[in-house]
Amino acid sequence: MSPPQLSFTPWPADDAARYRSEGIWAGKTFDQVLRESVAARAHSVAVVDAEQTWTYAELDARVDALAAGLADLGITAQHPVMVQLPNQAEFVAVVFALFRIGAVPVFCLPAHRSSELTALAAASRAVAVITSHHIDGFDHGALALEVASSTPSLNTVVCLPDPGSDAPAGTVNFDAVSAVPREFAAADPGSVAFLQLSGGSTGIPKLIPRTHDDYLYSVLRSNEICGVTTSTVYLATLPVAHNFPMSSPGILGALAAGGTVALTPSPSPTTAFAMIERAGVTMTGLVPPLARLWTETAERGHSHDLSTLTAVLVGGARCPDELAARIGPALGARLQQVFGMAEGLVCYTRDEDPLDVVLTTQGRPMSPFDQIRVVDDNDNDVPAGTEGQLLTKGPYTIRGYFDNPAANARSFTADGWYRTGDVVRVDSAGNITVCGRAVDRINRGGEKVSAEELEEHLLAHPAVRDAIVVAIPDEYLGERTCAFLLAADPSSPPKTAQIRSFVRERGLASWKIPDRVQVLEEFPETGVGKTSRKDLRRMLAAR
Ligand code: OOB
DSSP: OOOEEEEEEEOOOHHHHHHHTTSSSSOOOOOHHHHHHHHHTTEEEEEEOOEEEEEHHHHHHHHHHHHHHHTTTOOTOEEEEEEEEEESSHHHHHHHHHHHHTOOEEEEEEHHHHHHHHHHHHTTTTTTEEEEEETTTTEEHHHHHHHHHHTTOEEEEEEEETTTTTOOTSSSSGGGOOOOOOOOOOOOOEEEEEEEOOOSSSSOOOOOOOOOEHHHHHHHHHHHHOOOOOOOOEEEOTTTTSSHHHHHSSHHHHHHHHHEEEEOOOOOOHHHHHHHHHHHHOOOOOOHHHHHHHHHHHHHOOOOOOOOEEEEEESOOOOEEEEEEHHHHHHHHHEEEEEETTTTTEEOOOTSSOOOHHHHHOOOEEEEEEEEEEEETOOOOOOTTOEEEEEOOOTTSSSSSOOHHHHHHBBBBBTTEEEEEEEEEEEEOOOOOEEESSSSSEETTTTTEEHHHHHHHHSSSSSSSEEEEEEEEETTTEEEEEEEEEEESTOOOOOHHHHHHHHTTTTTOGSOOEEEEEESSSOOBOSSOOHHHHHHHHHHHHH
């Protein structure tokens, strides 16, 4: 009997039929894709991290044993399983073991804390968490147990032990999760492969259901555009569960092509440059602040051999033109800008583009089947070349969030266009420049902060009567957060340090802790009595 499938908003039947008949959707699962690479490249290196090097045959054997062991713990097809691991080889084994069973990874970031994880566990109805005891000194074993205790569906915590220690009490030791390999029924390529997280603008996390068919297309098309082959060595240095290092073209691109994935737990130039040299890395993906750090380090001079590096993808946030011009020369590689989103649409600049296009635009949609519209506040198309909000649909852009009708009503038009929330301009050649955003989301160097989410937490502080979070322009991160507060008792306004530790203690990822806190006597208002975020931003800019 086939298991009940996780539900998602399907593409209209005629679009789906066309994507299939045109071969856009290949009708394959990620497990099949790995098996093909294993068959073709058994003795080539599939994965390298700080401590391990696995060939495709070794990776496949680990995936087999792990899949059987996870199945023995009760994980079966279509079960959502939260994965919170640092950038290390086991991440790849875990994700493909879940794919082999037909289970559905829920991709969490190591920076997520109880607030995010509890909400994700509830929203996904996850049955298990797979994590690592300590990541950067933080006790993720304890965190996972805490989340499990408040989530009825969640009954298994699998934990990678710290070196030389046992896994914490109450968790299953990852090293013992292994069993004699067995066959599992193949997943339906049209079913949900995993749940990805939205960098969205609302307080409640939105889960993004991606199918094998749609996501594999985005990976293979990225491989074509970025020139990924068997000789590609892709370095995942951003948190690997994020959509960018996962699929643009990312670790999945490298594995689908029979290339190599290298992983570093830290993106610092010291760690990453050493890995580039050791593994012969040819390609990586960076957010702009990291690209700046690498560029500055390279410009100052260093002792590593980066000569294998041929392509650096930069995206996640707007790359300043001035920085874009320096990246290629400093790192001895070609720059490729990528403007993507976990919901789907990915745009790239192309190798053959004139240099000014590569340096000043965020490229164009990767698929001829992508559709885009640029509209005003009333959803009317704006004249070509004019700024407006970007709407999109296509073969790998979702038609709805996972089990979230309220978010769907806000984020999708009645006829299925996804409202990206990005304000863009499209030139006559179709290249997109990202000019800003229409929704209240702060882009802190690629890490997204929902103003609404942070405001909800700030409002929980007894000394806070009202809270508004806006972006402060920042030379390094692009934007930082400023929390404007009204005090409950104006004679004893809350202190910045108090507010910051309060938010941290509520279990928020550290990038969401407000960079600046400012108490006002009143908020500026718009003509209709609404608080004016625009005026608050102007106040900040004036200083
Ligand atoms: C990537 O995915 P998300 O889901 O974390 O964030 C998507 C949002 C976009 O809507 C846009 O606001 C912003 O991030 N963004 C950019 C950008 N790339 C993403 N804004 C300006 N310039 C860019 N190049 O961030 C993501 C997913 C796949 C590939 C690359 C990035």
